[in-house]
Amino acid sequence: MKHTSHWRRLELKFRSRGRPPGTPSRSRPLVAGCPGIINAHVHRATRGRVAQPSGHAGAGHCRPHVLKGITAACWWLPQPSQGVSTMDSEDEFYDTVFNEVLESSCSDDEDDLYVAAAHIVAEANDKQPYRVSIDEHRVLNRDRQSGHSKLFQDYFSDDPTYGTNYFRRRFRMRRHVFVRIMNTVEEHDDYFMQKRNAAGTLGLSCLQKVVAAFRMIAYGVAADATDDYVRIGESTALESLRRFVIVVVQVFGPEYMRLPNEQDTARLLAIGESRGFPGMLGSIDCMHWTWKNCPVSWHGMYRRHKKEPTIILEAVASKDLWIWHAFFGMPGSHNDINVLQRSPIFARLAEGDGPQVNYSINGNDYTMGYYLVDGIYPSWATFVKTIPEPQGNKKKYFAKAQEACRKDVERAFGVL
Structure with missing residues (x-):
């Protein structure tokens, strides 16, 4: 074989590559269908000095001599689980590559290709992840x-x-x-x-x-x-x-988590009438829920009168603390009116599909229920607000009763 010094360097290079101590045996059989990848690695390893033979069919297939080197490298890897005989040591692997795979009739470029292919496969297998025991892992006996x-x-x-x-x-x-x-x-x-x-x-x-x-x-x-x-x-x-x-x-x-049906509506109306508010469906209000992990860049949008960022929850609650309407997610910089304008609570009523309500007050019949609210809400027909600075016993009594019943939603917020 010519260029003895060249092959001696290759042999020393291959023999200097040892398996890392403590590395467990693993099985990586030769996988069909990867000659294109092998050719790319071989071309890179040999710096393009080995060309495809004339008459080669397809650029995606590697040479037969390359497969011999790859086969030798794969047989060097232990495969006990597959029942395949393996080489006893890496010395046997190198002896096989240099004595059996490298034929005397082959040219130097072809021999160089054998060794490069075997070297690539061995190097790729050394880089594959393998499972080892983790000494730091502890199994806690929590009892x-x-x-x-x-x-x-x-x-x-x-x-x-x-x-x-x-x-x-x-x-x-x-x-x-x-x-x-x-x-x-x-x-x-x-x-x-x-x-x-x-x-x-x-x-x-x-x-x-x-x-x-x-x-x-x-x-x-x-x-x-x-x-x-x-x-x-x-x-x-x-x-x-x-x-x-x-x-x-x-x-x-x-x-x-649903809207009131006919039975629920009748029960809510009965509760309201027993408390002096016939036609009342509940009390509505908003609360600010602190957002502890709000991004700093969003603080301006989610912070208003409070120092920490908040998210607003709009809810309707009854005396038994049943929250049958909840609208959550508006930034804390909004007020109750802004939230109400985006809330779907009156969507059914606007479409003419509101709850069926029939009651009478002072001889007048009504077919639309109402909610108890505080002073910030607009003066709509569906809202009943307190009387600010009431004058006279009658107005004082109404303001006191309205403010007491309106606390139902505040009690519900306290439970949350």
Whole structure:
């Protein structure tokens, strides 16, 4: 073979390439259909010194001699899972490349092409990602059962550590309401059912997952803030919150997130009449919801009289705190009138499809309901406002009654 020094340098270069210590064996069989990629790598490795033979059919196919070098490189990679015999060491691989693949009848350019192809395949396989054990990874033994037992004893046992007042303040609802929601969620989505894993260990209970979701909703805490008490991981807490919200919307949405039907309208009118306001459908108002993570560039649009940016919620609530209308998303720089002009609350009424209302006041019959509002709202026929600076007992009594009933929506905002 000519140019001995040239091949000696190539041999030393190849033999200096060792497998990294601790590298696990991996299987990468030769994949058909990639000769175009191989040709590109070979052309780059040989700097274009090896040309395609005359009469070659198609520029996308590599030479047969290149495939021999590639095959040798691929056989050097261990493939125990496929039952293919492998070379015992990299020395055997290099001996095969130099003694068997490189034929004496081939030219120097062709031999150079063999070695370049084998070198490219070996280099590409060394760069492939492989799975190794992570020493830093720790499996936490959270002792989920003790977490469930402590949570149950604190709030849900017959003699709980924290009574009903603590429960209502910390969960923002009564215990029977919480239990009803939890049971409904568990029946609707089997993700909340307590199961055993492959090792037979009990997983998280429905109580732990729902409590974690409620804590994040009620207090806006991070996902891992409940880990030390509820014994639930961050990813599991986020997944529980996502599924919890979906189930609540699917199950309770048709009942609570809808417009009043005929029965609801009759009930609202009866409540209003018992309080001295026949024809009243509820009280309407707006509240500003603080947006903690508002982008700094949006502060000018979402900030008005308050220092922090807010989002406006318009709602209509009844005496029993049923919010049957909610319009959310307007920037905090707007006022109640701007929000009302964009709100869909009177869209049905404008189309002649409003609730059917019939009542009589002082001998006059009316067919359109109304809402109790504060002084900023316009003087429309559907709004009843208080009397500013009332004079006389009659006007004072009306102003006092109107302002008291109008607080229904304020109470609803306080619950939120």
